[in-house]
Amino acid sequence: MALEEACVPTVAIHTHVFARLVRSVARANGMPTTRQAFVPQPVVDRSAAQLRAYIDGNDPISKRPFMQEIVEGLTRPLDDADRHGVTFARETPRLLDAAAADELHAQFLENHWTDNLPIVLPTEERVAQMLAGTSRKPNEVVGRMRPTFFREYWEFTVEKVAVNAVMAGARPEYLPVILAHAATGQTARSSSTNSFSVTSVVNGPIAKQIGMGDGIGALGPYNHANATIGRAYNLLSQNLQGGSVPGDTYMGTLGNGYNYSSTFAEAEDRSPWQPLHVGHGFTSEDSVVSVFFGGWYTHAGYGPRETWQEKFRHSLAAAEHYLPPLLIMDPIVARGFVDLGFDTSDSLARWLAENSWVTARE
Amino acid sequence: MTQQLVVHDPRGFPPKVTGKQLAPRLEALDGKTLYLVDCLFDNSEVFMEQLKGWFTEHLPGVRLKGIKPRESWVDDPQMRAAIAADGDAALLGVGL
Numbered sequence: 001m002a003l004e005e006a007c008v009p010t011v012a013i014h015t016h017v018f019a020r021l022v023r024s025v026a027r028a029n030g031m032p033t034t035r036q037a038f039v040p041q042p043v044v045d046r047s048a049a050q051l052r053a054y055i056d057g058n059d060p061i062s063k064r065p066f067m068q069e070i071v072e073g074l075t076r077p078l079d080d081a082d083r084h085g086v087t088f089a090r091e092t093p094r095l096l097d098a099a100a101a102d103e104l105h106a107q108f109l110e111n112h113w114t115d116n117l118p119i120v121l122p123t124e125e126r127v128a129q130m131l132a133g134t135s136r137k138p139n140e141v142v143g144r145m146r147p148t149f150f151r152e153y154w155e156f157t158v159e160k161v162a163v164n165a166v167m168a169g170a171r172p173e174y175l176p177v178i179l180a181h182a183a184t185g186q187t188a189r190s191s192s193t194n195s196f197s198v199t200s201v202v203n204g205p206i207a208k209q210i211g212m213g214d215g216i217g218a219l220g221p222y223n224h225a226n227a228t229i230g231r232a233y234n235l236l237s238q239n240l241q242g243g244s245v246p247g248d249t250y251m252g253t254l255g256n257g258y259n260y261s262s263t264f265a266e267a268e269d270r271s272p273w274q275p276l277h278v279g280h281g282f283t284s285e286d287s288v289v290s291v292f293f294g295g296w297y298t299h300a301g302y303g304p305r306e307t308w309q310e311k312f313r314h315s316l317a318a319a320e321h322y323l324p325p326l327l328i329m330d331p332i333v334a335r336g337f338v339d340l341g342f343d344t345s346d347s348l349a350r351w352l353a354e355n356s357w358v359t360a361r362e
Numbered sequence: 363m364t365q366q367l368v369v370h371d372p373r374g375f376p377p378k379v380t381g382k383q384l385a386p387r388l389e390a391l392d393g394k395t396l397y398l399v400d401c402l403f404d405n406s407e408v409f410m411e412q413l414k415g416w417f418t419e420h421l422p423g424v425r426l427k428g429i430k431p432r433e434s435w436v437d438d439p440q441m442r443a444a445i446a447a448d449g450d451a452a453l454l455g456v457g458l
Contacts, residue, residue, distance in 0.1 A: 008397075
């Protein structure tokens with residue numbers, strides 16, 4: 001669309017499963033008649049001959065010859081819709097029409113406003129109680145979010161974050177941590193086909209104050225604060241960014257269990273190393289949320305046994321180069337690495353970086 | 363009577379959409395410079411090469427230029443500027 005704005009007639013080619021998505025993106029950019037052409041999915045792993053057959057065949061969406069769509073897309077004269085695009089404003093009401101609880105639950109489910117698990121309805125009273133957990137004003141803008149870089153940003157306020165926190169079952173004292181997640185602007189519901197997720201770590205005094213889990217089962221469904229803060233982050237991501245709906249604003253091929261909830265506190269008292277946030281310039285008295293984008297595969301079980309070097313090398317070689325791995329360790333494991341001479345987490349990270357090189361082809 | 367509840371709308375605030383017009387179209391492609399933009403997705407290079415082959419066979423009068431952004435999924439203003447500087451049209455492809 002930027003090329004069109006630069007007066008270059010353009011046709012964008014997509015695989016057919018993206019038809020709904022690319023049309024909604026074009027509309028949200030004010031250019032709904034953007035010329036598009038489609039080939040069947042997949043393109044990945046198809047031979048040159050198979051791809052040529054796509055080109056010689058029909059567009060699976062329009063059912064017309066693919067190359068006819070291409071040539072006409074570049075040469076068909078503009079009509080009124082092409083010349084003007086669309087201008088419109090979309091309003092988000094503060095409150096929904098009054099209805100019975102069952103009807104509201106059905107409405108939230110049908111509108112893709114939940115994670116398909118039961119939610120707590122965000123009544124005015126509950127949202128007001130949630131807002132008591134922060135000194136921030138309800139109408140203060142927290143930030144903007146979008147499911148992927150080619151979509152438009154949606155904006156959100158403290159109150160909208162509180163609404164999603166209520167839905168997740170969070171308590172008012174969790175709200176500052178949930179607001180910190182929201183303020184990152186990093187969606188936990190990326191629309192990428194890679195089915196990404198975000199894992200977050202909470203450091204500092206607030207983790208203990210609100211009872212976050214940093215011990216047995218910290219990454220699982222065994223702590224109310226961890227579970228509901230992580231769930232709130234995912235719910236607010238999908239609802240405040242304009243959706244996370246399969247085929248439209250979500251294209252993850254496999255999906256990801258971490259998209260329900262993936263938040264925990266660091267076991268600062270038991271770790272032999274300095275806390276994560278202190279290593280990034282904060283003091284131990286600061287309360288900090290760190291978010292890690294990725295989470296589309298997990299390797300587990302590498303303690304400092306005799307074969308730890310080989311296992312780490314193999315594991316890191318299998319990691320995609322464009323997303324740094326996140327290492328999470330039980331404090332017992334971390335102390336084992338201290339015994340091996342890694343007196344800081346940085347020293348272990350350096351060893352891993354220096355020993356995980358792969359060839360460009362790999 | 364069933365109790366009626368008033369609840370908040372959980373959605374954020376979308377921006378206002380402002381209409382934009384398409385670029386004027388070409389009367390014909392013959393003699394024009396057409397950029398084939400390989401968006402660097404898996405196997406897109408092979409696809410764009412096949413597309414180039416189609417034009418060579420069926421519309422040989424079209425001047426073809428291949429170009430790639432610096433990275434996949436990242437806007438490349440320099441590449442766009444290069445296309446706008448001497449290109450008459452562009453095809454972008456292709457994902458998954």
